[in-house]
Amino acid sequence: MTCLRALGALLLLVFRVRSLSANDPNEQCLMCHEDQSLKNQSGHSVFVNKGGFEQSIHGKSGISCVSCHADLESVKDFPHAETLAKVNCASCHDQPQKKFDASVHAVARVGKEAQAVTCVSCHGYHDVLESKDVHSKTHPLNQPQTCGSCHLSQVNGKKGQGFVKDFLQSTHGIALSKTGLANSATCASCHGSHEVKRTADPAAPISRRQVPNTCGQCHAGILKDYLEGVHGQDFAKGVRDVPVCTDCHGEHQILSPQDKQSKVYSTQVALTCAKCHDNEELIRKYNLPEKRLRTFQGSFHGLASAYGETKVANCASCHGFHNIRPSSDPNSPINPAHLPQTCSQCHAGAGEKLSQVKIHILDPKAANYAGYMIQKAYFVLITFMIGSFVVYIVADLKTRLMQRSRKV
Amino acid sequence: MDIKPLSEVELNNTEASRGSSPSEPSPLVRDDEVFIRMTPIERLQHITLILCFVLLVLTGLPLLLDPAMWLKKLFFFETSFAWRGWIHRIAGVGLISLSVFHLFYISCTQRGRDLFWALMPKLKDVTDALESFGHNLGVTRWMYEKGILTQFFDRHPYWLFRQPPQYGRFNFIEKFEYIAVWWGNVVMIASGFFLWATNLSFRLFPLWVYDIFKIIHSYEAILAFLAIIIWHLYNVHLTPDVFPMSRVWLDGTITGHDLRTHHPLEYEAILEARRQAARTTRDTEAQRSGAQINGDQTLDRKSGG
Numbered sequence: 275m276t277c278l279r280a281l282g283a284l285l286l287l288v289f290r291v292r293s294l295s296a297n298d299p300n301e302q303c304l305m306c307h308e309d310q311s312l313k314n315q316s317g318h319s320v321f322v323n324k325g326g327f328e329q330s331i332h333g334k335s336g337i338s339c340v341s342c343h344a345d346l347e348s349v350k351d352f353p354h355a356e357t358l359a360k361v362n363c364a365s366c367h368d369q370p371q372k373k374f375d376a377s378v379h380a381v382a383r384v385g386k387e388a389q390a391v392t393c394v395s396c397h398g399y400h401d402v403l404e405s406k407d408v409h410s411k412t413h414p415l416n417q418p419q420t421c422g423s424c425h426l427s428q429v430n431g432k433k434g435q436g437f438v439k440d441f442l443q444s445t446h447g448i449a450l451s452k453t454g455l456a457n458s459a460t461c462a463s464c465h466g467s468h469e470v471k472r473t474a475d476p477a478a479p480i481s482r483r484q485v486p487n488t489c490g491q492c493h494a495g496i497l498k499d500y501l502e503g504v505h506g507q508d509f510a511k512g513v514r515d516v517p518v519c520t521d522c523h524g525e526h527q528i529l530s531p532q533d534k535q536s537k538v539y540s541t542q543v544a545l546t547c548a549k550c551h552d553n554e555e556l557i558r559k560y561n562l563p564e565k566r567l568r569t570f571q572g573s574f575h576g577l578a579s580a581y582g583e584t585k586v587a588n589c590a591s592c593h594g595f596h597n598i599r600p601s602s603d604p605n606s607p608i609n610p611a612h613l614p615q616t617c618s619q620c621h622a623g624a625g626e627k628l629s630q631v632k633i634h635i636l637d638p639k640a641a642n643y644a645g646y647m648i649q650k651a652y653f654v655l656i657t658f659m660i661g662s663f664v665v666y667i668v669a670d671l672k673t674r675l676m677q678r679s680r681k682v
Numbered sequence: 683m684d685i686k687p688l689s690e691v692e693l694n695n696t697e698a699s700r701g702s703s704p705s706e707p708s709p710l711v712r713d714d715e716v717f718i719r720m721t722p723i724e725r726l727q728h729i730t731l732i733l734c735f736v737l738l739v740l741t742g743l744p745l746l747l748d749p750a751m752w753l754k755k756l757f758f759f760e761t762s763f764a765w766r767g768w769i770h771r772i773a774g775v776g777l778i779s780l781s782v783f784h785l786f787y788i789s790c791t792q793r794g795r796d797l798f799w800a801l802m803p804k805l806k807d808v809t810d811a812l813e814s815f816g817h818n819l820g821v822t823r824w825m826y827e828k829g830i831l832t833q834f835f836d837r838h839p840y841w842l843f844r845q846p847p848q849y850g851r852f853n854f855i856e857k858f859e860y861i862a863v864w865w866g867n868v869v870m871i872a873s874g875f876f877l878w879a880t881n882l883s884f885r886l887f888p889l890w891v892y893d894i895f896k897i898i899h900s901y902e903a904i905l906a907f908l909a910i911i912i913w914h915l916y917n918v919h920l921t922p923d924v925f926p927m928s929r930v931w932l933d934g935t936i937t938g939h940d941l942r943t944h945h946p947l948e949y950e951a952i953l954e955a956r957r958q959a960a961r962t963t964r965d966t967e968a969q970r971s972g973a974q975i976n977g978d979q980t981l982d983r984k985s986g987g
Contacts, residue, residue: 534760574896580749583763624884631889642890645897652901659905663913669818673846674922 300327303339303346306353314356326401333400363393373468396420408456415450417461418442440526445533457492464488480525485518496596503597515556522546538595541579543588544570569634585620592616592633710956711949713939720934721793728931730780731863737773739907741766746900774874781867800851803861807854809847814854816843850947855917859909866906873899 306312307322314320327333332342340347345359364371371393374380379391396412403410411420422438441447441461449458464480465471471478479488486509490497500506500519508516522538529536537546548567550556557564570576570589578586592608599606607616610629618625635641638649707713720728744766747753757763788794816822822842826835835842852860873895876883883892919927923944930936941949 574745577745577749578763581744581754581757581763581766582760584760585764621881621884624881628884628889642893645890645894648894649897649901652897652905656901656905656908660908660912663909663916666815666818667912667916669815669820671922673818673820678922 299338299340302352322400330400330402331404332402367393370468377466377468377470378472379470391424395424412462412467414456414458414460414462415454418447418450421461437526444524444526444528445530446528459492463491482514482518485520489519499596502599503594504600505598506596515550515559517550521549538590540584540588541582543590544576544579547589563634565636566634569636573633587620591619707938707942708953710960711938711942711953713937713942715938716935717938717941717952718934719930719936722934723787724797725931725934727780727784727787730776734773734777734780735906735910737769738777739903741770741773742903743907746904771878774871774878777867778871781871801857801860803854803857807857810849810854811858813843813845813847816841817846848946849944850951851945853945855913859914859917862906862909866902869898869902870906873902 304322304324307320308324310319310321312320322339342361342363343358344362344365346354349355374393398411403413405412407413408415410416418438418441426436426438442451446459449455450460466479471481473480473482475481476483478484486497486500486506490500501510505516509518524537529539531538531540533539534541536542544567551562552565552567556562566589571580575586575588579588594607599609601608601610603609604611606612613629614625616625617628621628632641639646744753744756757766788798820843822835823844825831826842876887876892876895877899880892883895918931919925936945938949941952
């Protein structure tokens with residue numbers, strides 16, 4: 275290995291010396307290619323922007339035209355033949371090329387010529403910039419635009435076409451575009467760069483099994499909480515149906531929990547949890563407690579929440595969120611020992627009494643027998659009263675109208 | 683003042699089925715004479731009650747209904763549900779204030795005390811209700827015609843309810859409604875107070891008691907709402923004699939004609955009082971001049987019973 279590297283370095287040195295000795299061989303190429311109107315026979319421009327190349331990472335590091343257009347190295351007669359071999363980036367960048375060859379983009383290239391993605395699709399041609407450079411097409415700030423150049427309109431995946439737009443409106447996208455945070459999550463943060471893979475691929479960072487770790491790269495504290503909770507522990511056991519980050523927060527359109535459209539906005543939480551906890555199949559499969567959503571919606575908390583009130587309790591107010599624990603867990607906010615404190619968050623001084631009551635009881639008889647009887651009594655009373663009113667009114671109306679017609 | 687055309691007055695007068703109500707206007711109480719039925723302060727109480735009631739129903743109803751899409755759309759800004767709550771509470775305070783004022787009115791003014799006692803039900807109101815139902819339904823008359831229990835009905839013709847009952851200043855419907863407003867107010871204010879002071883209630887009672895307050899507040903509200911829109915609106919405004927609306931709640935007045943047809947016993951009482959006054963005047967004048975007053979015959983004629 276060391277020998278090979280030394281040989282490489284030596285070769286590079288020789289190469290440089292050679293190119294310098296030729297008194298900047300690029301000059302020779304640019305003599306013709308600097309002309310903006312220069313076109314090949316089929317009418318494509320073959321103009322090379324000298325300034326752009328000189329600013330590029332390749333230009334700055336003294337790589338010459340023939341380093342990439344290698345088949346021109348031996349050509350002595352100019353103008354040279356029109357058709358040149360395709361530039362092979364892998365001759366230097368073999369690792370990225372390897373990753374790229376295994377990616378969904380390489381597969382797309384083999385499958386459909388029209389949607390071919392190559393190195394230059396993302397990196398550009400002669401003006402390739404280092405991805406640290408804010409002007410680079412691959413800099414985090416510019417990735418949505420670079421990926422969006424295909425994924426906004428040309429690519430019609432399972433999720434449709436709009437997801438780059440979704441991303442721009444997401445909390446990550448806003449952090450990127452408005453707050454200017456280059457370390458906010460952008461396309462490559464979750465999908466990888468050269469190695470972009472499909473969700474179904476278990477090796478993809480966006481595959482179900484990988485999502486918590488992918489998000490946890492930045493949200494480390496939340497990953498820790500998640501793994502302590504009942505969802506995270508089942509995730510660690512390999513349960514497939516257990517929710518991962520994206521099931522509650524969404525994917526491209528992740529919004530701040532304060533955003534009304536967010537799936538974890540105060541009034542939306544119940545519906546988000548209900549996707550699993552009100553799903554008959556999952557309830558049966560994992561023996562989950564039933565009718566959580568219905569009993570919540572029947573309560574004042576649920577009703578007010580449905581009308582958009584944010585101050586009332588939702589699922590997360592009592593159960594927690596990332597680290598949800600069963601009531602049997604001594605650290606759970608719904609453990610009997612913690613219930614008074616949990617209820618007191620909103621109902622100051624009432625926690626002790628409230629904690630003795632069972633919540634989520636479907637049967638009104640079992641929940642409150644006296645209340646149930648009073649309800650029944652009122653039902654009978656209202657039916658009787660209104661029924662009598664209606665009978666009286668109909669009879670009275672009939673009598674009066676008959677009198678009236680007799681008069682006329 | 684709405685003066686009825688003569689033809690209609692005559693039609694009403696000759697109407698046999700109106701029973702024994704005074705069939706002809708007496709010169710002492712003319713048909714177009716105007717009597718006060720609701721004083722301005724009473725009308726103000728009534729209008730305040732309407733206002734509070736409507737606000738309470740509108741802001742309370744969403745809690746009893748399914749928050750379906752169309753209803754949710756009314757709560758379009760973030761604090762709208764909180765606003766709903768505050769309007770409900772403000773209207774509640776309005777209703778409590780009105781109740782306190784009304785208590786003061788019926789205890790500290792002579793007219794208030796008179797009205798209160800006139801509104802208290804008596805045995806006659808129970809029989810009135812029975813007779814009114816019986817007359818309107820006509821079940822017993824139908825049975826009689828079909829030959830069912832004819833012997834019983836021949837012996838007790840009362841049960842055929844051939845005539846509707848005669849009412850005084852307040853009929854059994856009005857008395858029932860007045861008491862229903864009292865009952866409803868007490869129940870709603872008491873349960874509403876504990877629902878408002880949520881955390882106080884939680885400290886004082888177990889949760890199931892609070893839930894009972896909630897149930898009572900809800901069902902009593904439904905009952906009150908239905909009673910108003912069905913019972914009150916029909917009997918006061920939509921009944922064919924006054925349709926589309928009685929103007930008493932706005933101008934507070936009632937005509938001699940309406941008194942005679944709807945409150946015959948009150949009419950009788952007024953008439954009797956005036957006869958007495960007229961007799962006294964006549965007697966003094968007779969003593970003084972020995973002259974006779976015309977129309978003596980008419981005044982002495984007793985109209986029905």
